[in-house]
Amino acid sequence: MEMLIEQLETNITALTDRLGVGSKLLAKNWFARHDFLSPPSTNQSTHDLPFQRWYRFKEAFAPRAVLDAISSLDTAPSTCVDPFGGSGTTALTAQFLGIRPTTIEVNPFLADLIEAKLQLYNTEALLTSFRQVVDDASVIRVDPREELWGAPQTLIAPGVGGRWIYSVQVAERILAYRAAIDALTDKASARLLRVLLGSTLVALSNVVISGKGRRYRSGWKNRVVPVSAVHRMFEAAFLNAVEDIVRFGRRPCTSYTLLRGDARVALANATTADFALFSPPYPNSFDYTDIYNLELWMLGYLKTPVDNRELREATLRSHVQIKRSFEATSSSPSLDRTVAELRSRRSEMWDKQIPEMVRAYFDDLIAVLGELHRVVIPGGSVMMVVGDSRYAGVSIDVGKILVELGKGIGFDLSSLSSMRSMRSSAQQGGTYDLDETLVHLIRA
Known part of the structure; x- marks a missing residue:
């Protein structure tokens, strides 16, 4: 175990030696927060890592996997490409190593999650936007049934067959915050705040994400989610994000290219790269977009069943x-x-x-x-x-x-x-x- 840690520390040092003193220290401090003893092909140990904690992504590998892969190369690359961006682990880790990433993602919520992690922020503008959203959301009134008319009926109570994911009151609050975010003129702040609102949706719901999909919580019918929990969770997510941005926002590489869409098509717009690192969906007959139905519908990425089908058809034929x-x-x-x-x-x-x-x-x-x-x-x-x-x-x-x-x-x-x-x-x-x-x- 000690030999593993020593090797990882050696790899981090070797890959960051070409960076300036400040950038090298920043990168090493970020990597130091990662549990390097867990398997690199799973991100279960990275949920509290700065930026990664913004959303608990189910299917991903850890930054260590990126570090190990790059360390195995004869020459440290200056550019990389990831055709299946997912939660943005490859691109974010590349930025900390001073490597310019190009990443592709077909899921619009995940694409926003990636860009929210990679982009730069004006923290004063971000704080102003947050206050505006909180103030505006307090007076906005939204009818969930009207706003979500095209969504699955189980999303809002009374649901179907006595099963539903959100109470009407909680859905109203979520959609009020969404409307306030959509009204922002600062697109970078709006993107981050939308992602952070998305990070609260499972906790506010009657379901959990387990294995290959959603299931209802044990005793969910007796579970009461107070409306105040929407603001409390959203504020906590925002404070965590601001802390990460202030401490690690100015990474050794701050540029990136994000291509939104089907990797089979979008790669035609990618420019030359030194290497590629990615993990495609596995041929396990599971539709990965189904995991993100709450975020896609509640945040407005999907409006109609046609939108849903088009997104599913843009994914690999793995199911x-x-x-x-x-x-x-x-x-x-x-x-x-x-x-x-x-x-x-x-x-x-x-x-x-x-x-x-x-x-x-x-x-x-x-x-x-x-x-x-x-x-x-x-x-x-x-x-x-x-x-x-x-x-x-x-x-x-x-x-x-x-x-x-x-x-x-x-x-x-x-x-x-x-x-x-x-x-x-x-x-x-x-x-x-x-x-x-x-x-x-x-x-x-």
Whole structure:
């Protein structure tokens, strides 16, 4: 354990030596707040880390994973690209290391979360905006049923079948704060305040985010959330954010590029980068956008069911929860063998399109890798944290398949390394026997 800490300290020092004294100290102070003993592929130990504590992100790796990846390179990069921005860990960590990030995110709430972390602030303007929002929200009156007419009916009481996520009174307060934020002319402040309001939504609700989705809290029908909790939680989130901005706002690199949209398309607008580091959605037949339904609807990112469908269709074909084309042409020995085995067991599957979804998933990732082959400089590294899946007893070795497919578009394998074992679903045994792997490719 002591050797691990010493190695991590060495990596931090090596990567920050090229920075000025002040920037180096700032970066080291931020990294010092991270629990480096926890697995790097999970962010469970980073919930209290400055900036990361602004929103409890479920699916992410820790800053240590970024640090380890960059430390393994022969030369420290000056630019990086992340096609699946998520909570912004890669981009934020890059800024602390003096590396200019380009990041892409299709989910509009998460895109705002990323930009809120990366951008610079005028703290006086931020405080003024906060006071204005609190004052305006106290007099704004919003009818939740009218404002959220296109949202799922379970969002607001009385809900459907006796189940609902917010009381009418709490929803009114949340929407009043949202309206006050939307009226701000300072867009940077508005973005941050919207994200911070979003960070309170699960705690104010009758549900929790667990595993792969939402579930109702135990005893939720007897749980009373006071209306005053909306302001109390929003204010606490704001004070934490201001503290982080004051202490760590002026990072070694303060510039960035954020591209909003489908990575398969948006990468065409990315400029040259020294390397890429990212973790795409896993082919586990789970629609990741579903986790963020509360934020997307309550904060106004989604207005109609059409908006919801368009967002879901802009994500990788890693799931079968919506009906769409799974036409695909990608082929490799391991992929073809896997799809053939899946098709032979189609009758055992809960959805008959899973074999086609799996091939389509790799088709989408190859589209992303094809763009990265253009973006990343010759000899540059592309690192992906990927996770295996299993259907009807058929294992999908995502890392091996991507290596085979990557060779066909000009990538050489540098290394494959296991990061952790993940638990399979109860239907597939429920044991920790699925690999999460770091795939390191070199752009030929």
